[in-house]
Structures are given as structure tokens and as C-alpha cells.
Amino acid sequence: MFAYVVKRLLSGVVVLFLISMSVFLLFWYGPSEPAQTICDRDTSNRCTPARLEVFRENLGFNNEWYEEYGTFVKGVVAGREIQFGSTTKFQCDAPCLGYSYRTKAPVFEEMKTRMPATFSVAIGGAFLYLAIGIPIGVAAARRRGTLTDKALVSSFLVISSIPYYLFALLTWLFLTITWEIPFFADTGYFPITDNPAKWFSGMLLAWLALGAFGCTQYTRYARGSMVEVLNEDYIRTAKSKGLTSNSVVYKHGLRAALVPVITIFGIEFGTLLAGTIFTETIFDIEGIGLWALEAVVQRDLPVVSATALFGAAVLIIANILVDVVYSILDPRVRLS
Amino acid sequence: MSAPATGPETLGSLSDGPEVTDPNSKQGKEIAGKSPMQIAFGRLRKDKIAIACAIVVFFFILVAIFADLIAKAFGVDLETVTACEVLECNFAEPGVGYPKTGPPFYPFDPEHPFGLAPRTGADNLAHWIYGCRTSLLIAGAATLFASVVGIVVGLVAGFAGGVVDKVLSFITDFFLTIPFLLAALTIAPIIIDRFGTSDSYETVQIASLIGILSMFGWMTVARLIRGEVLSLREREFIHAARVLGMPTRRILFRELLPNLTAPIVISISLMLPAFVAAEAGLAFLGIGVTGSASWGQTIANAVPYWSNYPLYLWEPLIGVVALVLALNLLGDAVRDAFDPKTRR
Numbered sequence A: 001m002f003a004y005v006v007k008r009l010l011s012g013v014v015v016l017f018l019i020s021m022s023v024f025l026l027f028w029y030g031p032s033e034p035a036q037t038i039c040d041r042d043t044s045n046r047c048t049p050a051r052l053e054v055f056r057e058n059l060g061f062n063n064e065w066y067e068e069y070g071t072f073v074k075g076v077v078a079g080r081e082i083q084f085g086s087t088t089k090f091q092c093d094a095p096c097l098g099y100s101y102r103t104k105a106p107v108f109e110e111m112k113t114r115m116p117a118t119f120s121v122a123i124g125g126a127f128l129y130l131a132i133g134i135p136i137g138v139a140a141a142r143r144r145g146t147l148t149d150k151a152l153v154s155s156f157l158v159i160s161s162i163p164y165y166l167f168a169l170l171t172w173l174f175l176t177i178t179w180e181i182p183f184f185a186d187t188g189y190f191p192i193t194d195n196p197a198k199w200f201s202g203m204l205l206a207w208l209a210l211g212a213f214g215c216t217q218y219t220r221y222a223r224g225s226m227v228e229v230l231n232e233d234y235i236r237t238a239k240s241k242g243l244t245s246n247s248v249v250y251k252h253g254l255r256a257a258l259v260p261v262i263t264i265f266g267i268e269f270g271t272l273l274a275g276t277i278f279t280e281t282i283f284d285i286e287g288i289g290l291w292a293l294e295a296v297v298q299r300d301l302p303v304v305s306a307t308a309l310f311g312a313a314v315l316i317i318a319n320i321l322v323d324v325v326y327s328i329l330d331p332r333v334r335l336s
Numbered sequence B: 001m002s003a004p005a006t007g008p009e010t011l012g013s014l015s016d017g018p019e020v021t022d023p024n025s026k027q028g029k030e031i032a033g034k035s036p037m038q039i040a041f042g043r044l045r046k047d048k049i050a051i052a053c054a055i056v057v058f059f060f061i062l063v064a065i066f067a068d069l070i071a072k073a074f075g076v077d078l079e080t081v082t083a084c085e086v087l088e089c090n091f092a093e094p095g096v097g098y099p100k101t102g103p104p105f106y107p108f109d110p111e112h113p114f115g116l117a118p119r120t121g122a123d124n125l126a127h128w129i130y131g132c133r134t135s136l137l138i139a140g141a142a143t144l145f146a147s148v149v150g151i152v153v154g155l156v157a158g159f160a161g162g163v164v165d166k167v168l169s170f171i172t173d174f175f176l177t178i179p180f181l182l183a184a185l186t187i188a189p190i191i192i193d194r195f196g197t198s199d200s201y202e203t204v205q206i207a208s209l210i211g212i213l214s215m216f217g218w219m220t221v222a223r224l225i226r227g228e229v230l231s232l233r234e235r236e237f238i239h240a241a242r243v244l245g246m247p248t249r250r251i252l253f254r255e256l257l258p259n260l261t262a263p264i265v266i267s268i269s270l271m272l273p274a275f276v277a278a279e280a281g282l283a284f285l286g287i288g289v290t291g292s293a294s295w296g297q298t299i300a301n302a303v304p305y306w307s308n309y310p311l312y313l314w315e316p317l318i319g320v321v322a323l324v325l326a327l328n329l330l331g332d333a334v335r336d337a338f339d340p341k342t343r344r
Helices: A002-029 A036-042 A049-059 A065-078 A107-142 A147-161 A164-178 A196-230 A233-240 A245-273 A277-283 A288-297 A301-329 B023-029 B036-046 B048-065 B067-074 B124-160 B162-177 B180-194 B201-215 B218-232 B236-243 B248-285 B295-305 B310-338
Strands: A080-084 A088-092
Touching (some): A002 B180, A036 A049, A065 A080, A107 A245, A147 B310, A164 A196, A164 A277, A164 B295, A196 A245, A233 A245, A245 A301, A288 A301, A288 B180, A301 B180, B036 B048, B036 B248, B036 B310, B048 B067, B048 B124, B048 B310, B067 B124, B124 B162, B124 B218, B124 B248, B124 B295, B124 B310, B180 B201, B180 B248, B201 B248, B218 B248, B236 B248, B248 B295, B248 B310
Antiparallel strands (some): A080 A088
């Protein structure tokens, strides 16, 4: 297993290199003038060709992309010095992801301040996925074929067929504007260390939207896999031993039924951590996703490459973890 | 993107109970061969939800195709007007910035059945009709390209094996590791910006969105097809074709491809709603279509006016939801119809 994990990690590193290279290539050869947006903003739309040239030189767009990419990689590994213009100089320690063109702040530091918001959203939402989705799914599987089951499955299918961002948008519009429920009024991220109650009320609406939408899928997964498990021979054996129905379902059935659900959950949780862009935009939470969106609009290369790298790294790790956990939960699976 | 769940008995429960008219028992009487396509079609025709969804989808397709005619019939167009002609610009009156006729403050105005947009004074119906066209055009073209690329990559990887398979599989996995939204977010504005100065701005924007969506949509198809091909290529009829000296291209497209109809149709029917949702989502974030009408863009514009003018938001929202919902349910029905394990 150790060799397998090392192999997967190595291929993950190759993917990270490819992704960061693609971002650099995209910025060098994508826009007709890479420095234009930043020049426009910093000079309040009075960007003369001479000023543009200064920006090109300072941001390194006059060099070949691979030279700058080399500097970037060296910075990540060993740290580097960054110079804006002729006077200001910054010491950027490893892992140095560069300085934001927009805020002139070190990207890694800003990422650290943004991460708790995204993590709060992702952990709370993912908790609700499982906490709502699995019990309902199991209950539906036990009542398979009844009217309740059919109504539940059909209505959840309909909900999960709606695009998520519209669901979240309507949740926000109705709860905060139309009905003006005071507890939900102020959504956003407030550090948990400052004021846990405010943190909770700021996040609650985002969690509810994410959880209510996401749990529909988990209900379907849990129901499908539970129905399958309940048809197995060992469940029949457990029943004929005279065990109670609850003990059969929760002790014997649930463990096997959860394995495929956990697999899907692992990947999806990784995707959530990589940036909940719609949730953060709609509920105005200053996390990684919103940061990425702003950076892209402003052509802030260091931030864009940092968020892209972060997202890919989280997904790669989530994938590896899922495979390892899967092999522990299900002894029939061998990693190779 | 939406990966088709393969577990048995996942979604077969939409059918309304054990139907009296079981297609299989009926078939028993006539002795006629039926292709999987025909069987699936027969099942779909009996599925009431699938028929209802197909009608909704068909309606949207008609609106998209005949957008010009419909707009003319209602006498509306996308032309922007001088805002003060149709909007309340007099600060003494209530409702500054809102339309002078029609919703939200005045009764229905037959000249603008869907009302006018606040601030810009643009006609909502025209934007709705052309938004439908944009949405279906982008989603349809992206689905087409993504499936063609996916099918070709899957066929080649599965059939060639060896190094070719390894390289193609690595590329597929590489694209699967990239978070779609983050990537689309990064690429879309830059590509659009690149060609932003040309005269045909709208066309270029739509073309680049099609490119981006198809770039991140082909992998699931490729994986699915590769898996199918891996098992099919060991079957006797492929061996026979090889022994007969059939050229590889002919084996791929005449022998293998017809056997892949089911997975291809299923993945197309699940890709389409995902792309419609993605297009509107990107436009909602402000990085999709901006040059022409788009539902997502209208939704984003309408959010600030929600408390006074909810109709402005409901119109594009219902468009997106109805289209995506109908396509998704239809896709599920198609998948069930092709799945021999579900009894209907």
C-alpha cells in the first residue's frame, strides 16, 4: 500500500506541474496584452503605452514564460526575492506563491486567511449531506415500494435536477429579503475565534442551502446501496436468527451500504474544499472560491495560479485518501 | 460533470408501479427481432414522465430555432432604447428606474408581455427568447464536440491499447483532476478577452464558451467508451472482422461503434442538461456570455431588484430550471430505458 500511495503522490506532483504550467502559458499567450488589465486598474484607466511598458517589465511579462515559471517554482521550493519597480523589494519565504498584483500582499498569507471560510462552508455543508441524506435514504430503503418511498425519491430527484446555484440563490433571496428572517440577515464569514455565535449565524444559511441540496443526492446513493445490501443472503440470515429489524439494518446492513457512499462523498468533499464558488458568491463569504473569481477578473496571475494549484492538490489528495479508505473498509479491494 | 451512476436499482423508481402492459410479454407473441434502440424507444414511449419532458424540451428547441419569428410576432427586439422613454426618470414620481408601463407597478402591457428590464429598459421577452437560443446553441454544440472527442479518444485508447492507451488515459485522468468550475473560470475571461476587440465579439464569445465546455466534458464519455471497447474487442465478431482483413478504421466505425449506441446516447442525454446549467452558471458569475442575451446574465442583473420586481428574476430562472429539469429527467428515463436490469 505504501508503494501505491507514493506512486499516486508522484503522479499527483506531475499533474500539479502541468496545471501550473498551463496557467502560466494561459497568461502569457492568452490575452492580447497580459499587463493591460492591471495597468488600467492601477492608473485608473489612464494607461499610456509608456506606463504599460513599465508594468510589463515589472510583472515579468517581457521575459519568456519559462524563465518566470522557473522563478516561480524556485520560489515555491526555496523562497525568493520579489521586486516591484526599482524601489520596493519583498522577501518571500518558501513556500512562496508570489505577491498579488492587486493587493501587493503575499499570496500564501492571504490564502491562509481565506482558507477558514471555505473550510467552514465545506465542513458544515458536507456534515449536513451525510447527517440528513443517509438516515432518509436508509428509511426510504426500508419502506421500499411504498408511497412514501416513491414520493421521497421522485421529489428528491426533481430537487437535485435543478442547478445548485439557482437553489442557493432562491434560498438566499427568500430567507433574507422576502421573509427577512433576522437570524439569517447577515451572511458572511466571521472568524470563529472572535465570535462563535456570529460565525454560526453567518454560515448557517450557506450550510442549509448546501446541505439541503446535496443531501438529496446522498439519499439516492444511500437508498440504492441499502436496497442492494438488504437483498444479500447474510441479511436474511441475520433476520432468521431473530435479530430485531433495527439491529439488522443498522448493525449488519449499514456498514456495507455505506462503503460506496463514502467513496462518492470523499471526492465531493474534495471538490467542496477546492472552492465553493457559487456558495461564496451568493452568500458573500470571503473564501478561496470568491478570491479565485475576483483574481481571474482582475488578471491577478499569482493568485490565479495559487488557487488553481490549491484546488488540484486538494482533489488529488482526496482521490488518494478515498482509495486508501476504500481498501480498509472493503477488504476485497487490493491497491496496486 | 454528471457521471452516470451505474448501480442497479438506483433510479428505477420513477415508474408508476409494475405496469400491466409489460413490453416483453407483448413481444413474445410476435416473432420479430428488435434492436436495443427499438426496445429503448418502445420503453420511452410508455414512460409518461419522459413524454412530458420531451414535449418541454421540444418547446424550448422550437423557441430557440424560431427565435427571430417569435420575437417579430410579439413585436419585440433586443434593441436597446433610450432609457427615459420607457423608464421612470422623473425623481418626483415613485419608482425611479423602473418601467413606466407593465410590471411591477402598472398593469399588464401587451406591447411587452414579459415586462421591461429596470435600468436598461430592454424587453424581457426578447431577452428570454434569445437567451433560450444562446443556451441551447452553446449546450448543444458543446455536447456535440465533447461526445465526438470522447468517442474518438475512447475508441482509440480502448482499441489500440499499449502506449497509446497509457498516454490517452493519463490525459483523460489529468483533465478529470482539474476542478471544472475553477478551470472554466480561469480560461473563459482570458480567451474572451483575447478576441474581445474583433468585430464579431458575440460569435467569438459563444465559440470560446463552446470550446471551454467541451474541453471539460469529454472525459466521462472517453472513459465509458474505453471500458466498453476493452471488453468488446475480445469478442468473436471483432476477431472475425480482423481475420477477414478488415481495415482498422472500418472495424472501429462499422463494427464497434454500432455496439456503443447505448452508452453514447446515455452520456449525451446527461451531458446536455449539465452544459445548459454550466452556461447559465458562468453567465451568472459574470464570466460567460455578456455580448448577447443569456438567462444566467439576466438572473444576475435581476437579483438587486428582487424585492420590488420579482417577476424579472422569475422569468429567466423558470427558463433555466424548466429546461434543465426536463433534460435531466429525460436523461434519467433514457438511461433506464437502455438498462436491461430495470423492469418497467
